[in-house]
Amino acid sequence: MKWMTLAGMVAALAAGPARAQELRAQLSPRDFTTLAAEIGAKVEKISAREGERFTRGQVLIAFDCSVNRAQLDEARASQSAADKTLAVNRRLLELQTVGKLETDVSVAEAEKARAKVAAMGAMVSKCAVTAPFDGRVVEQKVRGQQYVQPGQALLDILDDSVLELDFVVPSKWLVWLKPGHAFQVSIDETGKSYPVKLTRVGARIDPVSQTVRVAGAIGGHFAELSAGMSGKVLLAPPP
Numbered sequence: 001m002k003w004m005t006l007a008g009m010v011a012a013l014a015a016g017p018a019r020a021q022e023l024r025a026q027l028s029p030r031d032f033t034t035l036a037a038e039i040g041a042k043v044e045k046i047s048a049r050e051g052e053r054f055t056r057g058q059v060l061i062a063f064d065c066s067v068n069r070a071q072l073d074e075a076r077a078s079q080s081a082a083d084k085t086l087a088v089n090r091r092l093l094e095l096q097t098v099g100k101l102e103t104d105v106s107v108a109e110a111e112k113a114r115a116k117v118a119a120m121g122a123m124v125s126k127c128a129v130t131a132p133f134d135g136r137v138v139e140q141k142v143r144g145q146q147y148v149q150p151g152q153a154l155l156d157i158l159d160d161s162v163l164e165l166d167f168v169v170p171s172k173w174l175v176w177l178k179p180g181h182a183f184q185v186s187i188d189e190t191g192k193s194y195p196v197k198l199t200r201v202g203a204r205i206d207p208v209s210q211t212v213r214v215a216g217a218i219g220g221h222f223a224e225l226s227a228g229m230s231g232k233v234l235l236a237p238p239p
Helices: 006-014 066-094 100-125 171-175
Strands: 021-036 041-046 059-064 128-130 135-140 153-170 182-187 192-206 211-218 230-235
Touching (some): 021 135, 059 153, 066 100, 153 171, 171 192
Antiparallel strands (some): 021 153, 153 211, 182 230
């Protein structure tokens, strides 16, 4: 695939300001991210593999957290014992058979137990990696039964429900090219044209090429389109 350089594109556009010009553009997902492990554990289950779709909130990867769950149960038992001790000491304080210091210590122990339960609960909650949005798996970076470290990449995912078209235009076009402007794009891989509406304009103009990056959203959902496809945008500056 031959891509036109920015300088060549600007020169071609300058040759006919009222004539439609072809610009190269590429489809990209609106949202994409890399999911990483937050704890060190063994991968127990992977529910979505490369190319497969998933829904928001779906568990994509589950870790073997039997030890963590046992520690959470132990923390809950300690909290229950601390709460009961505190209740007894408060009653004994009312009967003046125990000192206030001993009761205060019981309060501190109960609070400490609750904090430990909260900490262990937070740890157990990281045993399942859930999808932050609807989308597809781009790349699976780990395998089942593999031990992972905190921070290790697990899955590359993207949301292809709304595909954006990224391309560059001459900065002088900004006097008329505004968000909401409608145009068409012809995608090479499908051989079809699709409606696009400009959604945003880049915040900085390249001073050398005098161009600016813009983005548009494909109007509607087309199953045959995928992120990474490219094509030609046809835009005609007004007379």
